[in-house]
Amino acid sequence: MSFKPSKLMVTRSVIVMTALILALSIVSGVSLVNIMIIKGEEYQNDASEQQLYDSLVTAPRGDIYDRNMQILARSSPAWTVYITPNGIKKLKEDEAETVKKKIAEGLSEILELDYETVYGYTEKNSYYVIVKKKIEKEVADKVRQFLLDNEDLELTQYIGLDETTKRYYPNGNLASVVLGFVGSDDQGLAGIESYYDNDLTGIAGRVVAAKNAAGTDMPFSYEKVEEAIKGKSLVLTLDSYVQYTAEKYLEAAIEANQIAERGAAVVMNVNTGAILAMAVKGDFDSNDPFTLSAADQARVDAVTDEEEKKSLKSELLNRQWRNKAVSDTYEPGSVFKVITASIGLEENLINRNSSFFCNGHATVAGQGYHCHKAGGHGSQNLLQATSNSCNPAFITIGQLIGVSTFSKYFKAFGLTEKTGIDLPGEATSTYHKEEKMGPVELASSSFGQTFNVTPIQLISAIAATVNGGYLVQPHLVEKKLDDSGKVTETASTSYKRQVISETTSATVREIMQYVSENGAKNSLVAGYNIGAKTGTSQKVAKIQATGDHYLYIGSCVTVAPIENPEIAVLVLLDEPKGDKYYGGVISAPVNSQIMADVLPYLGYEPSYSAEELKNMTFNVPETVGGTVAEAKAKISAAKLECKVVGSGETVLRQLPEAGSKVISGGVVIVYTEEGGSEQVTVPNLVGLTPTEVNSLAASAKINVEFSGNTATGGLKSYKQSVEAGQSVDAGTVITVYFRDENVVDG
Numbered sequence: 188m189s190f191k192p193s194k195l196m197v198t199r200s201v202i203v204m205t206a207l208i209l210a211l212s213i214v215s216g217v218s219l220v221n222i223m224i225i226k227g228e229e230y231q232n233d234a235s236e237q238q239l240y241d242s243l244v245t246a247p248r249g250d251i252y253d254r255n256m257q258i259l260a261r262s263s264p265a266w267t268v269y270i271t272p273n274g275i276k277k278l279k280e281d282e283a284e285t286v287k288k289k290i291a292e293g294l295s296e297i298l299e300l301d302y303e304t305v306y307g308y309t310e311k312n313s314y315y316v317i318v319k320k321k322i323e324k325e326v327a328d329k330v331r332q333f334l335l336d337n338e339d340l341e342l343t344q345y346i347g348l349d350e351t352t353k354r355y356y357p358n359g360n361l362a363s364v365v366l367g368f369v370g371s372d373d374q375g376l377a378g379i380e381s382y383y384d385n386d387l388t389g390i391a392g393r394v395v396a397a398k399n400a401a402g403t404d405m406p407f408s409y410e411k412v413e414e415a416i417k418g419k420s421l422v423l424t425l426d427s428y429v430q431y432t433a434e435k436y437l438e439a440a441i442e443a444n445q446i447a448e449r450g451a452a453v454v455m456n457v458n459t460g461a462i463l464a465m466a467v468k469g470d471f472d473s474n475d476p477f478t479l480s481a482a483d484q485a486r487v488d489a490v491t492d493e494e495e496k497k498s499l500k501s502e503l504l505n506r507q508w509r510n511k512a513v514s515d516t517y518e519p520g521s522v523f524k525v526i527t528a529s530i531g532l533e534e535n536l537i538n539r540n541s542s543f544f545c546n547g548h549a550t551v552a553g554q555g556y557h558c559h560k561a562g563g564h565g566s567q568n569l570l571q572a573t574s575n576s577c578n579p580a581f582i583t584i585g586q587l588i589g590v591s592t593f594s595k596y597f598k599a600f601g602l603t604e605k606t607g608i609d610l611p612g613e614a615t616s617t618y619h620k621e622e623k624m625g626p627v628e629l630a631s632s633s634f635g636q637t638f639n640v641t642p643i644q645l646i647s648a649i650a651a652t653v654n655g656g657y658l659v660q661p662h663l664v665e666k667k668l669d670d671s672g673k674v675t676e677t678a679s680t681s682y683k684r685q686v687i688s689e690t691t692s693a694t695v696r697e698i699m700q701y702v703s704e705n706g707a708k709n710s711l712v713a714g715y716n717i718g719a720k721t722g723t724s725q726k727v728a729k730i731q732a733t734g735d736h737y738l739y740i741g742s743c744v745t746v747a748p749i750e751n752p753e754i755a756v757l758v759l760l761d762e763p764k765g766d767k768y769y770g771g772v773i774s775a776p777v778n779s780q781i782m783a784d785v786l787p788y789l790g791y792e793p794s795y796s797a798e799e800l801k802n803m804t805f806n807v808p809e810t811v812g813g814t815v816a817e818a819k820a821k822i823s824a825a826k827l828e829c830k831v832v833g834s835g836e837t838v839l840r841q842l843p844e845a846g847s848k849v850i851s852g853g854v855v856i857v858y859t860e861e862g863g864s865e866q867v868t869v870p871n872l873v874g875l876t877p878t879e880v881n882s883l884a885a886s887a888k889i890n891v892e893f894s895g896n897t898a899t900g901g902l903k904s905y906k907q908s909v910e911a912g913q914s915v916d917a918g919t920v921i922t923v924y925f926r927d928e929n930v931v932d933g
């Protein structure tokens with residue numbers, strides 16, 4: 188066990204200060220980076236000048252696991268190299284010079300530091316100067332070898348290695364915005380690492396100086412008092428597979444729709460509030476939080492002015508660390524109509540058969556509102572009005588509800604208070620206070636505009652509308668474990684209150700299922716019944732500030748299985764710059780992709796309709812090495828067609844390869860002779876129906892896999908994984924992406 192003179196007091200105050208600054212920066216947007224990067228060096232110097240005679244033994248930080256005990260963060264051993272310049276000062280002048288030069292030469296090479304810098308450390312007036320922190324074992328071994336090689340100079344008197352720990356995140360970016368990261372002293376600076384810093388931080392062992400060593404030959408002499416105790420480990424509600432799935436599809440959508448201001452996807456258990464995934468992209472690698480994405484770094488590099496460069500870097504770092512699902516607010520837009528409908532139902536002001544007439548516009552207290560459908564939706568019941576996302580209908584519902592009742596439920600759904608999720612920096616919502624809410628504010632609030640909530644508030648409120656009416660507390664930590672792995676605390680489901688009745692909740696589920704099947708078709712998942720509502724809101728504040736009128740947030744919430752919901756998914760994409768921006772067009776496909784992977788994983792068996800089966804994908808079986816007859820049997824059993832090339836007996840090669848996914852009726856080509864394969868040209872598969880794509884693919888001798896829901900009519904392909912005109916082997920699988928581009932969500 189090694190120990191060192193304590194920097195306890197100074198270090199602690201730096202930690203406290205850093206934590207405070209972090210808290211402030213998250214809330215107020217004040218730059219944390221400035222303090223950490225620019226001032227960090229100063230703090231560190233102050234700290235290492237302190238000479239106290241009480242010392243600490245580093246305690247390992249607790250680990251972080253996902254719900255299946257897969258490791259998300261752990262601490263592994265690392266070493267801090269320090270020197271004691273005041274020891275060197277006691278040597279004769281020429282001997283001291285030899286030692287200083289040797290130290291500077293050796294350590295600069297091993298630790299990849301500048302010779303002058305290390306030499307400078309040897310001249311300081313201190314017993315403890317850190318040369319480098321957190322070096323790995325192999326580098327520490329090199330330092331030890333260097334000490335052995337220079338036994339004659341007794342360098343062990345002046346160079347020391349403190350064993351400490353280094354935080355390691357084996358999955359890099361996975362859930363980085365949730366996990367956060369640690370600072371140079373392993374203090375949690377963001378995310379779970381910060382929120383649970385007290386639990387994760389161990390209790391340092393303690394060594395008290397037996398004598399004041401200043402002015403004596405031996406710099407320090409100690410006796411050990413207490414052993415270090417490892418911090419508590421945390422088991423999260425996150426599921427690595429669900430998290431990975433959410434991040435994968437979110438990232439693809441951000442790229443495809445040219446999203447300028449990042450996106451978020453939250454997967455929550457509607458009955459317990461357990462967060463299964465909280466994906467935010469662009470994010471960062473928790474192992475390396477101060478590195479920007481290539482695109483952001485390019486922006487910084489393009490700036491020539493040094494001050495501006497620094498400030499842009501700081502801004503972009505703060506942005507990549509920010510948890511968009513918790514620390515940012517937005518106008519939910521039409522997704523909120525589900526909540527308005529539930530209030531009207533609960534108060535018996537409307538029912539599922541109530542009729543709403545829309546002639547295309549409405550006027551409230553002199554303020555005019557247009558429906559997104561010019562000419563209006565005509566007469567519609569509640570299910571249709573919600574599916575049509577008709578603003579005039581929801582203005583009417585808002586008027587029936589009235590300001591006082593609306594405000595009462597807005598509060599009951601948790602939209603006026605923080606959810607209390609166990610993460611730092613949760614933002615507060617902004618909304619019209621009851622006493623300041625007039626008919627105009629009521630009208631816009633009824634269809635989800637002119638107030639701002641966090642995504643985590645919204646998904647919690649939506650969960651309450653479908654789970655029987657209960658507002659539950661969203662949370663990320665399921666269990667705390669002590670050093671021996673024993674559970675010391677377990678999160679219990681925390682019901683805040685029942686907001687609506689079971690009966691009202693059942694009607695909301697019916698409405699949401701109707702919406703998914705009629706209005707939000709891109710959210711559908713083959714084999715499952717789900718509920719959905721999409722929304723598109725303008726970023727009013729930023730539009731007013733910048734004059735740019737084309738700033739939107741497209742979002743979609745889905746719930747499944749709708750008969751007895753367990754999972755809610757909320758996806759939001761901030762500032763699409765592509766040609767589509769409606770939540771129902773850009774976000775709903777992400778909801779569908781996440782649900783399609785996650786529902787079977789969670790044990791929900793799909794049940795396909797005949798129409799769904801037609802466009803389903805099948806796994807290509809392995810036929811290589813077997814006989815042609817075996818290949819034919821396997822391929823036919825997989826509902827695919829087999830085409831044999833060559834006259835041999837044994838299959839040498841196949842296309843597509845085993846494990847590929849192709850549409851029912853796709854062709855697997857098996858080769859029984861050596862030789863080149865047939866080359867074909869990829870046709871243009873964009874802007875077509877599934878049937879058209881199938882027929883074109885067959886005649887071009889390629890296979891296709893469909894992405895996006897293709898079970899309903901009106902869908903068009905919008906992307907293909909291999910560009911038209913490319914030359915590929917016959918049988919190659921090309922993914923074709925479908926969506927309903929006629930969706931409009933007001």
Ligand SMILES: [Zn+2]
Binds near residue numbers: 547564575578580
């Ligand atoms: Zn309308």
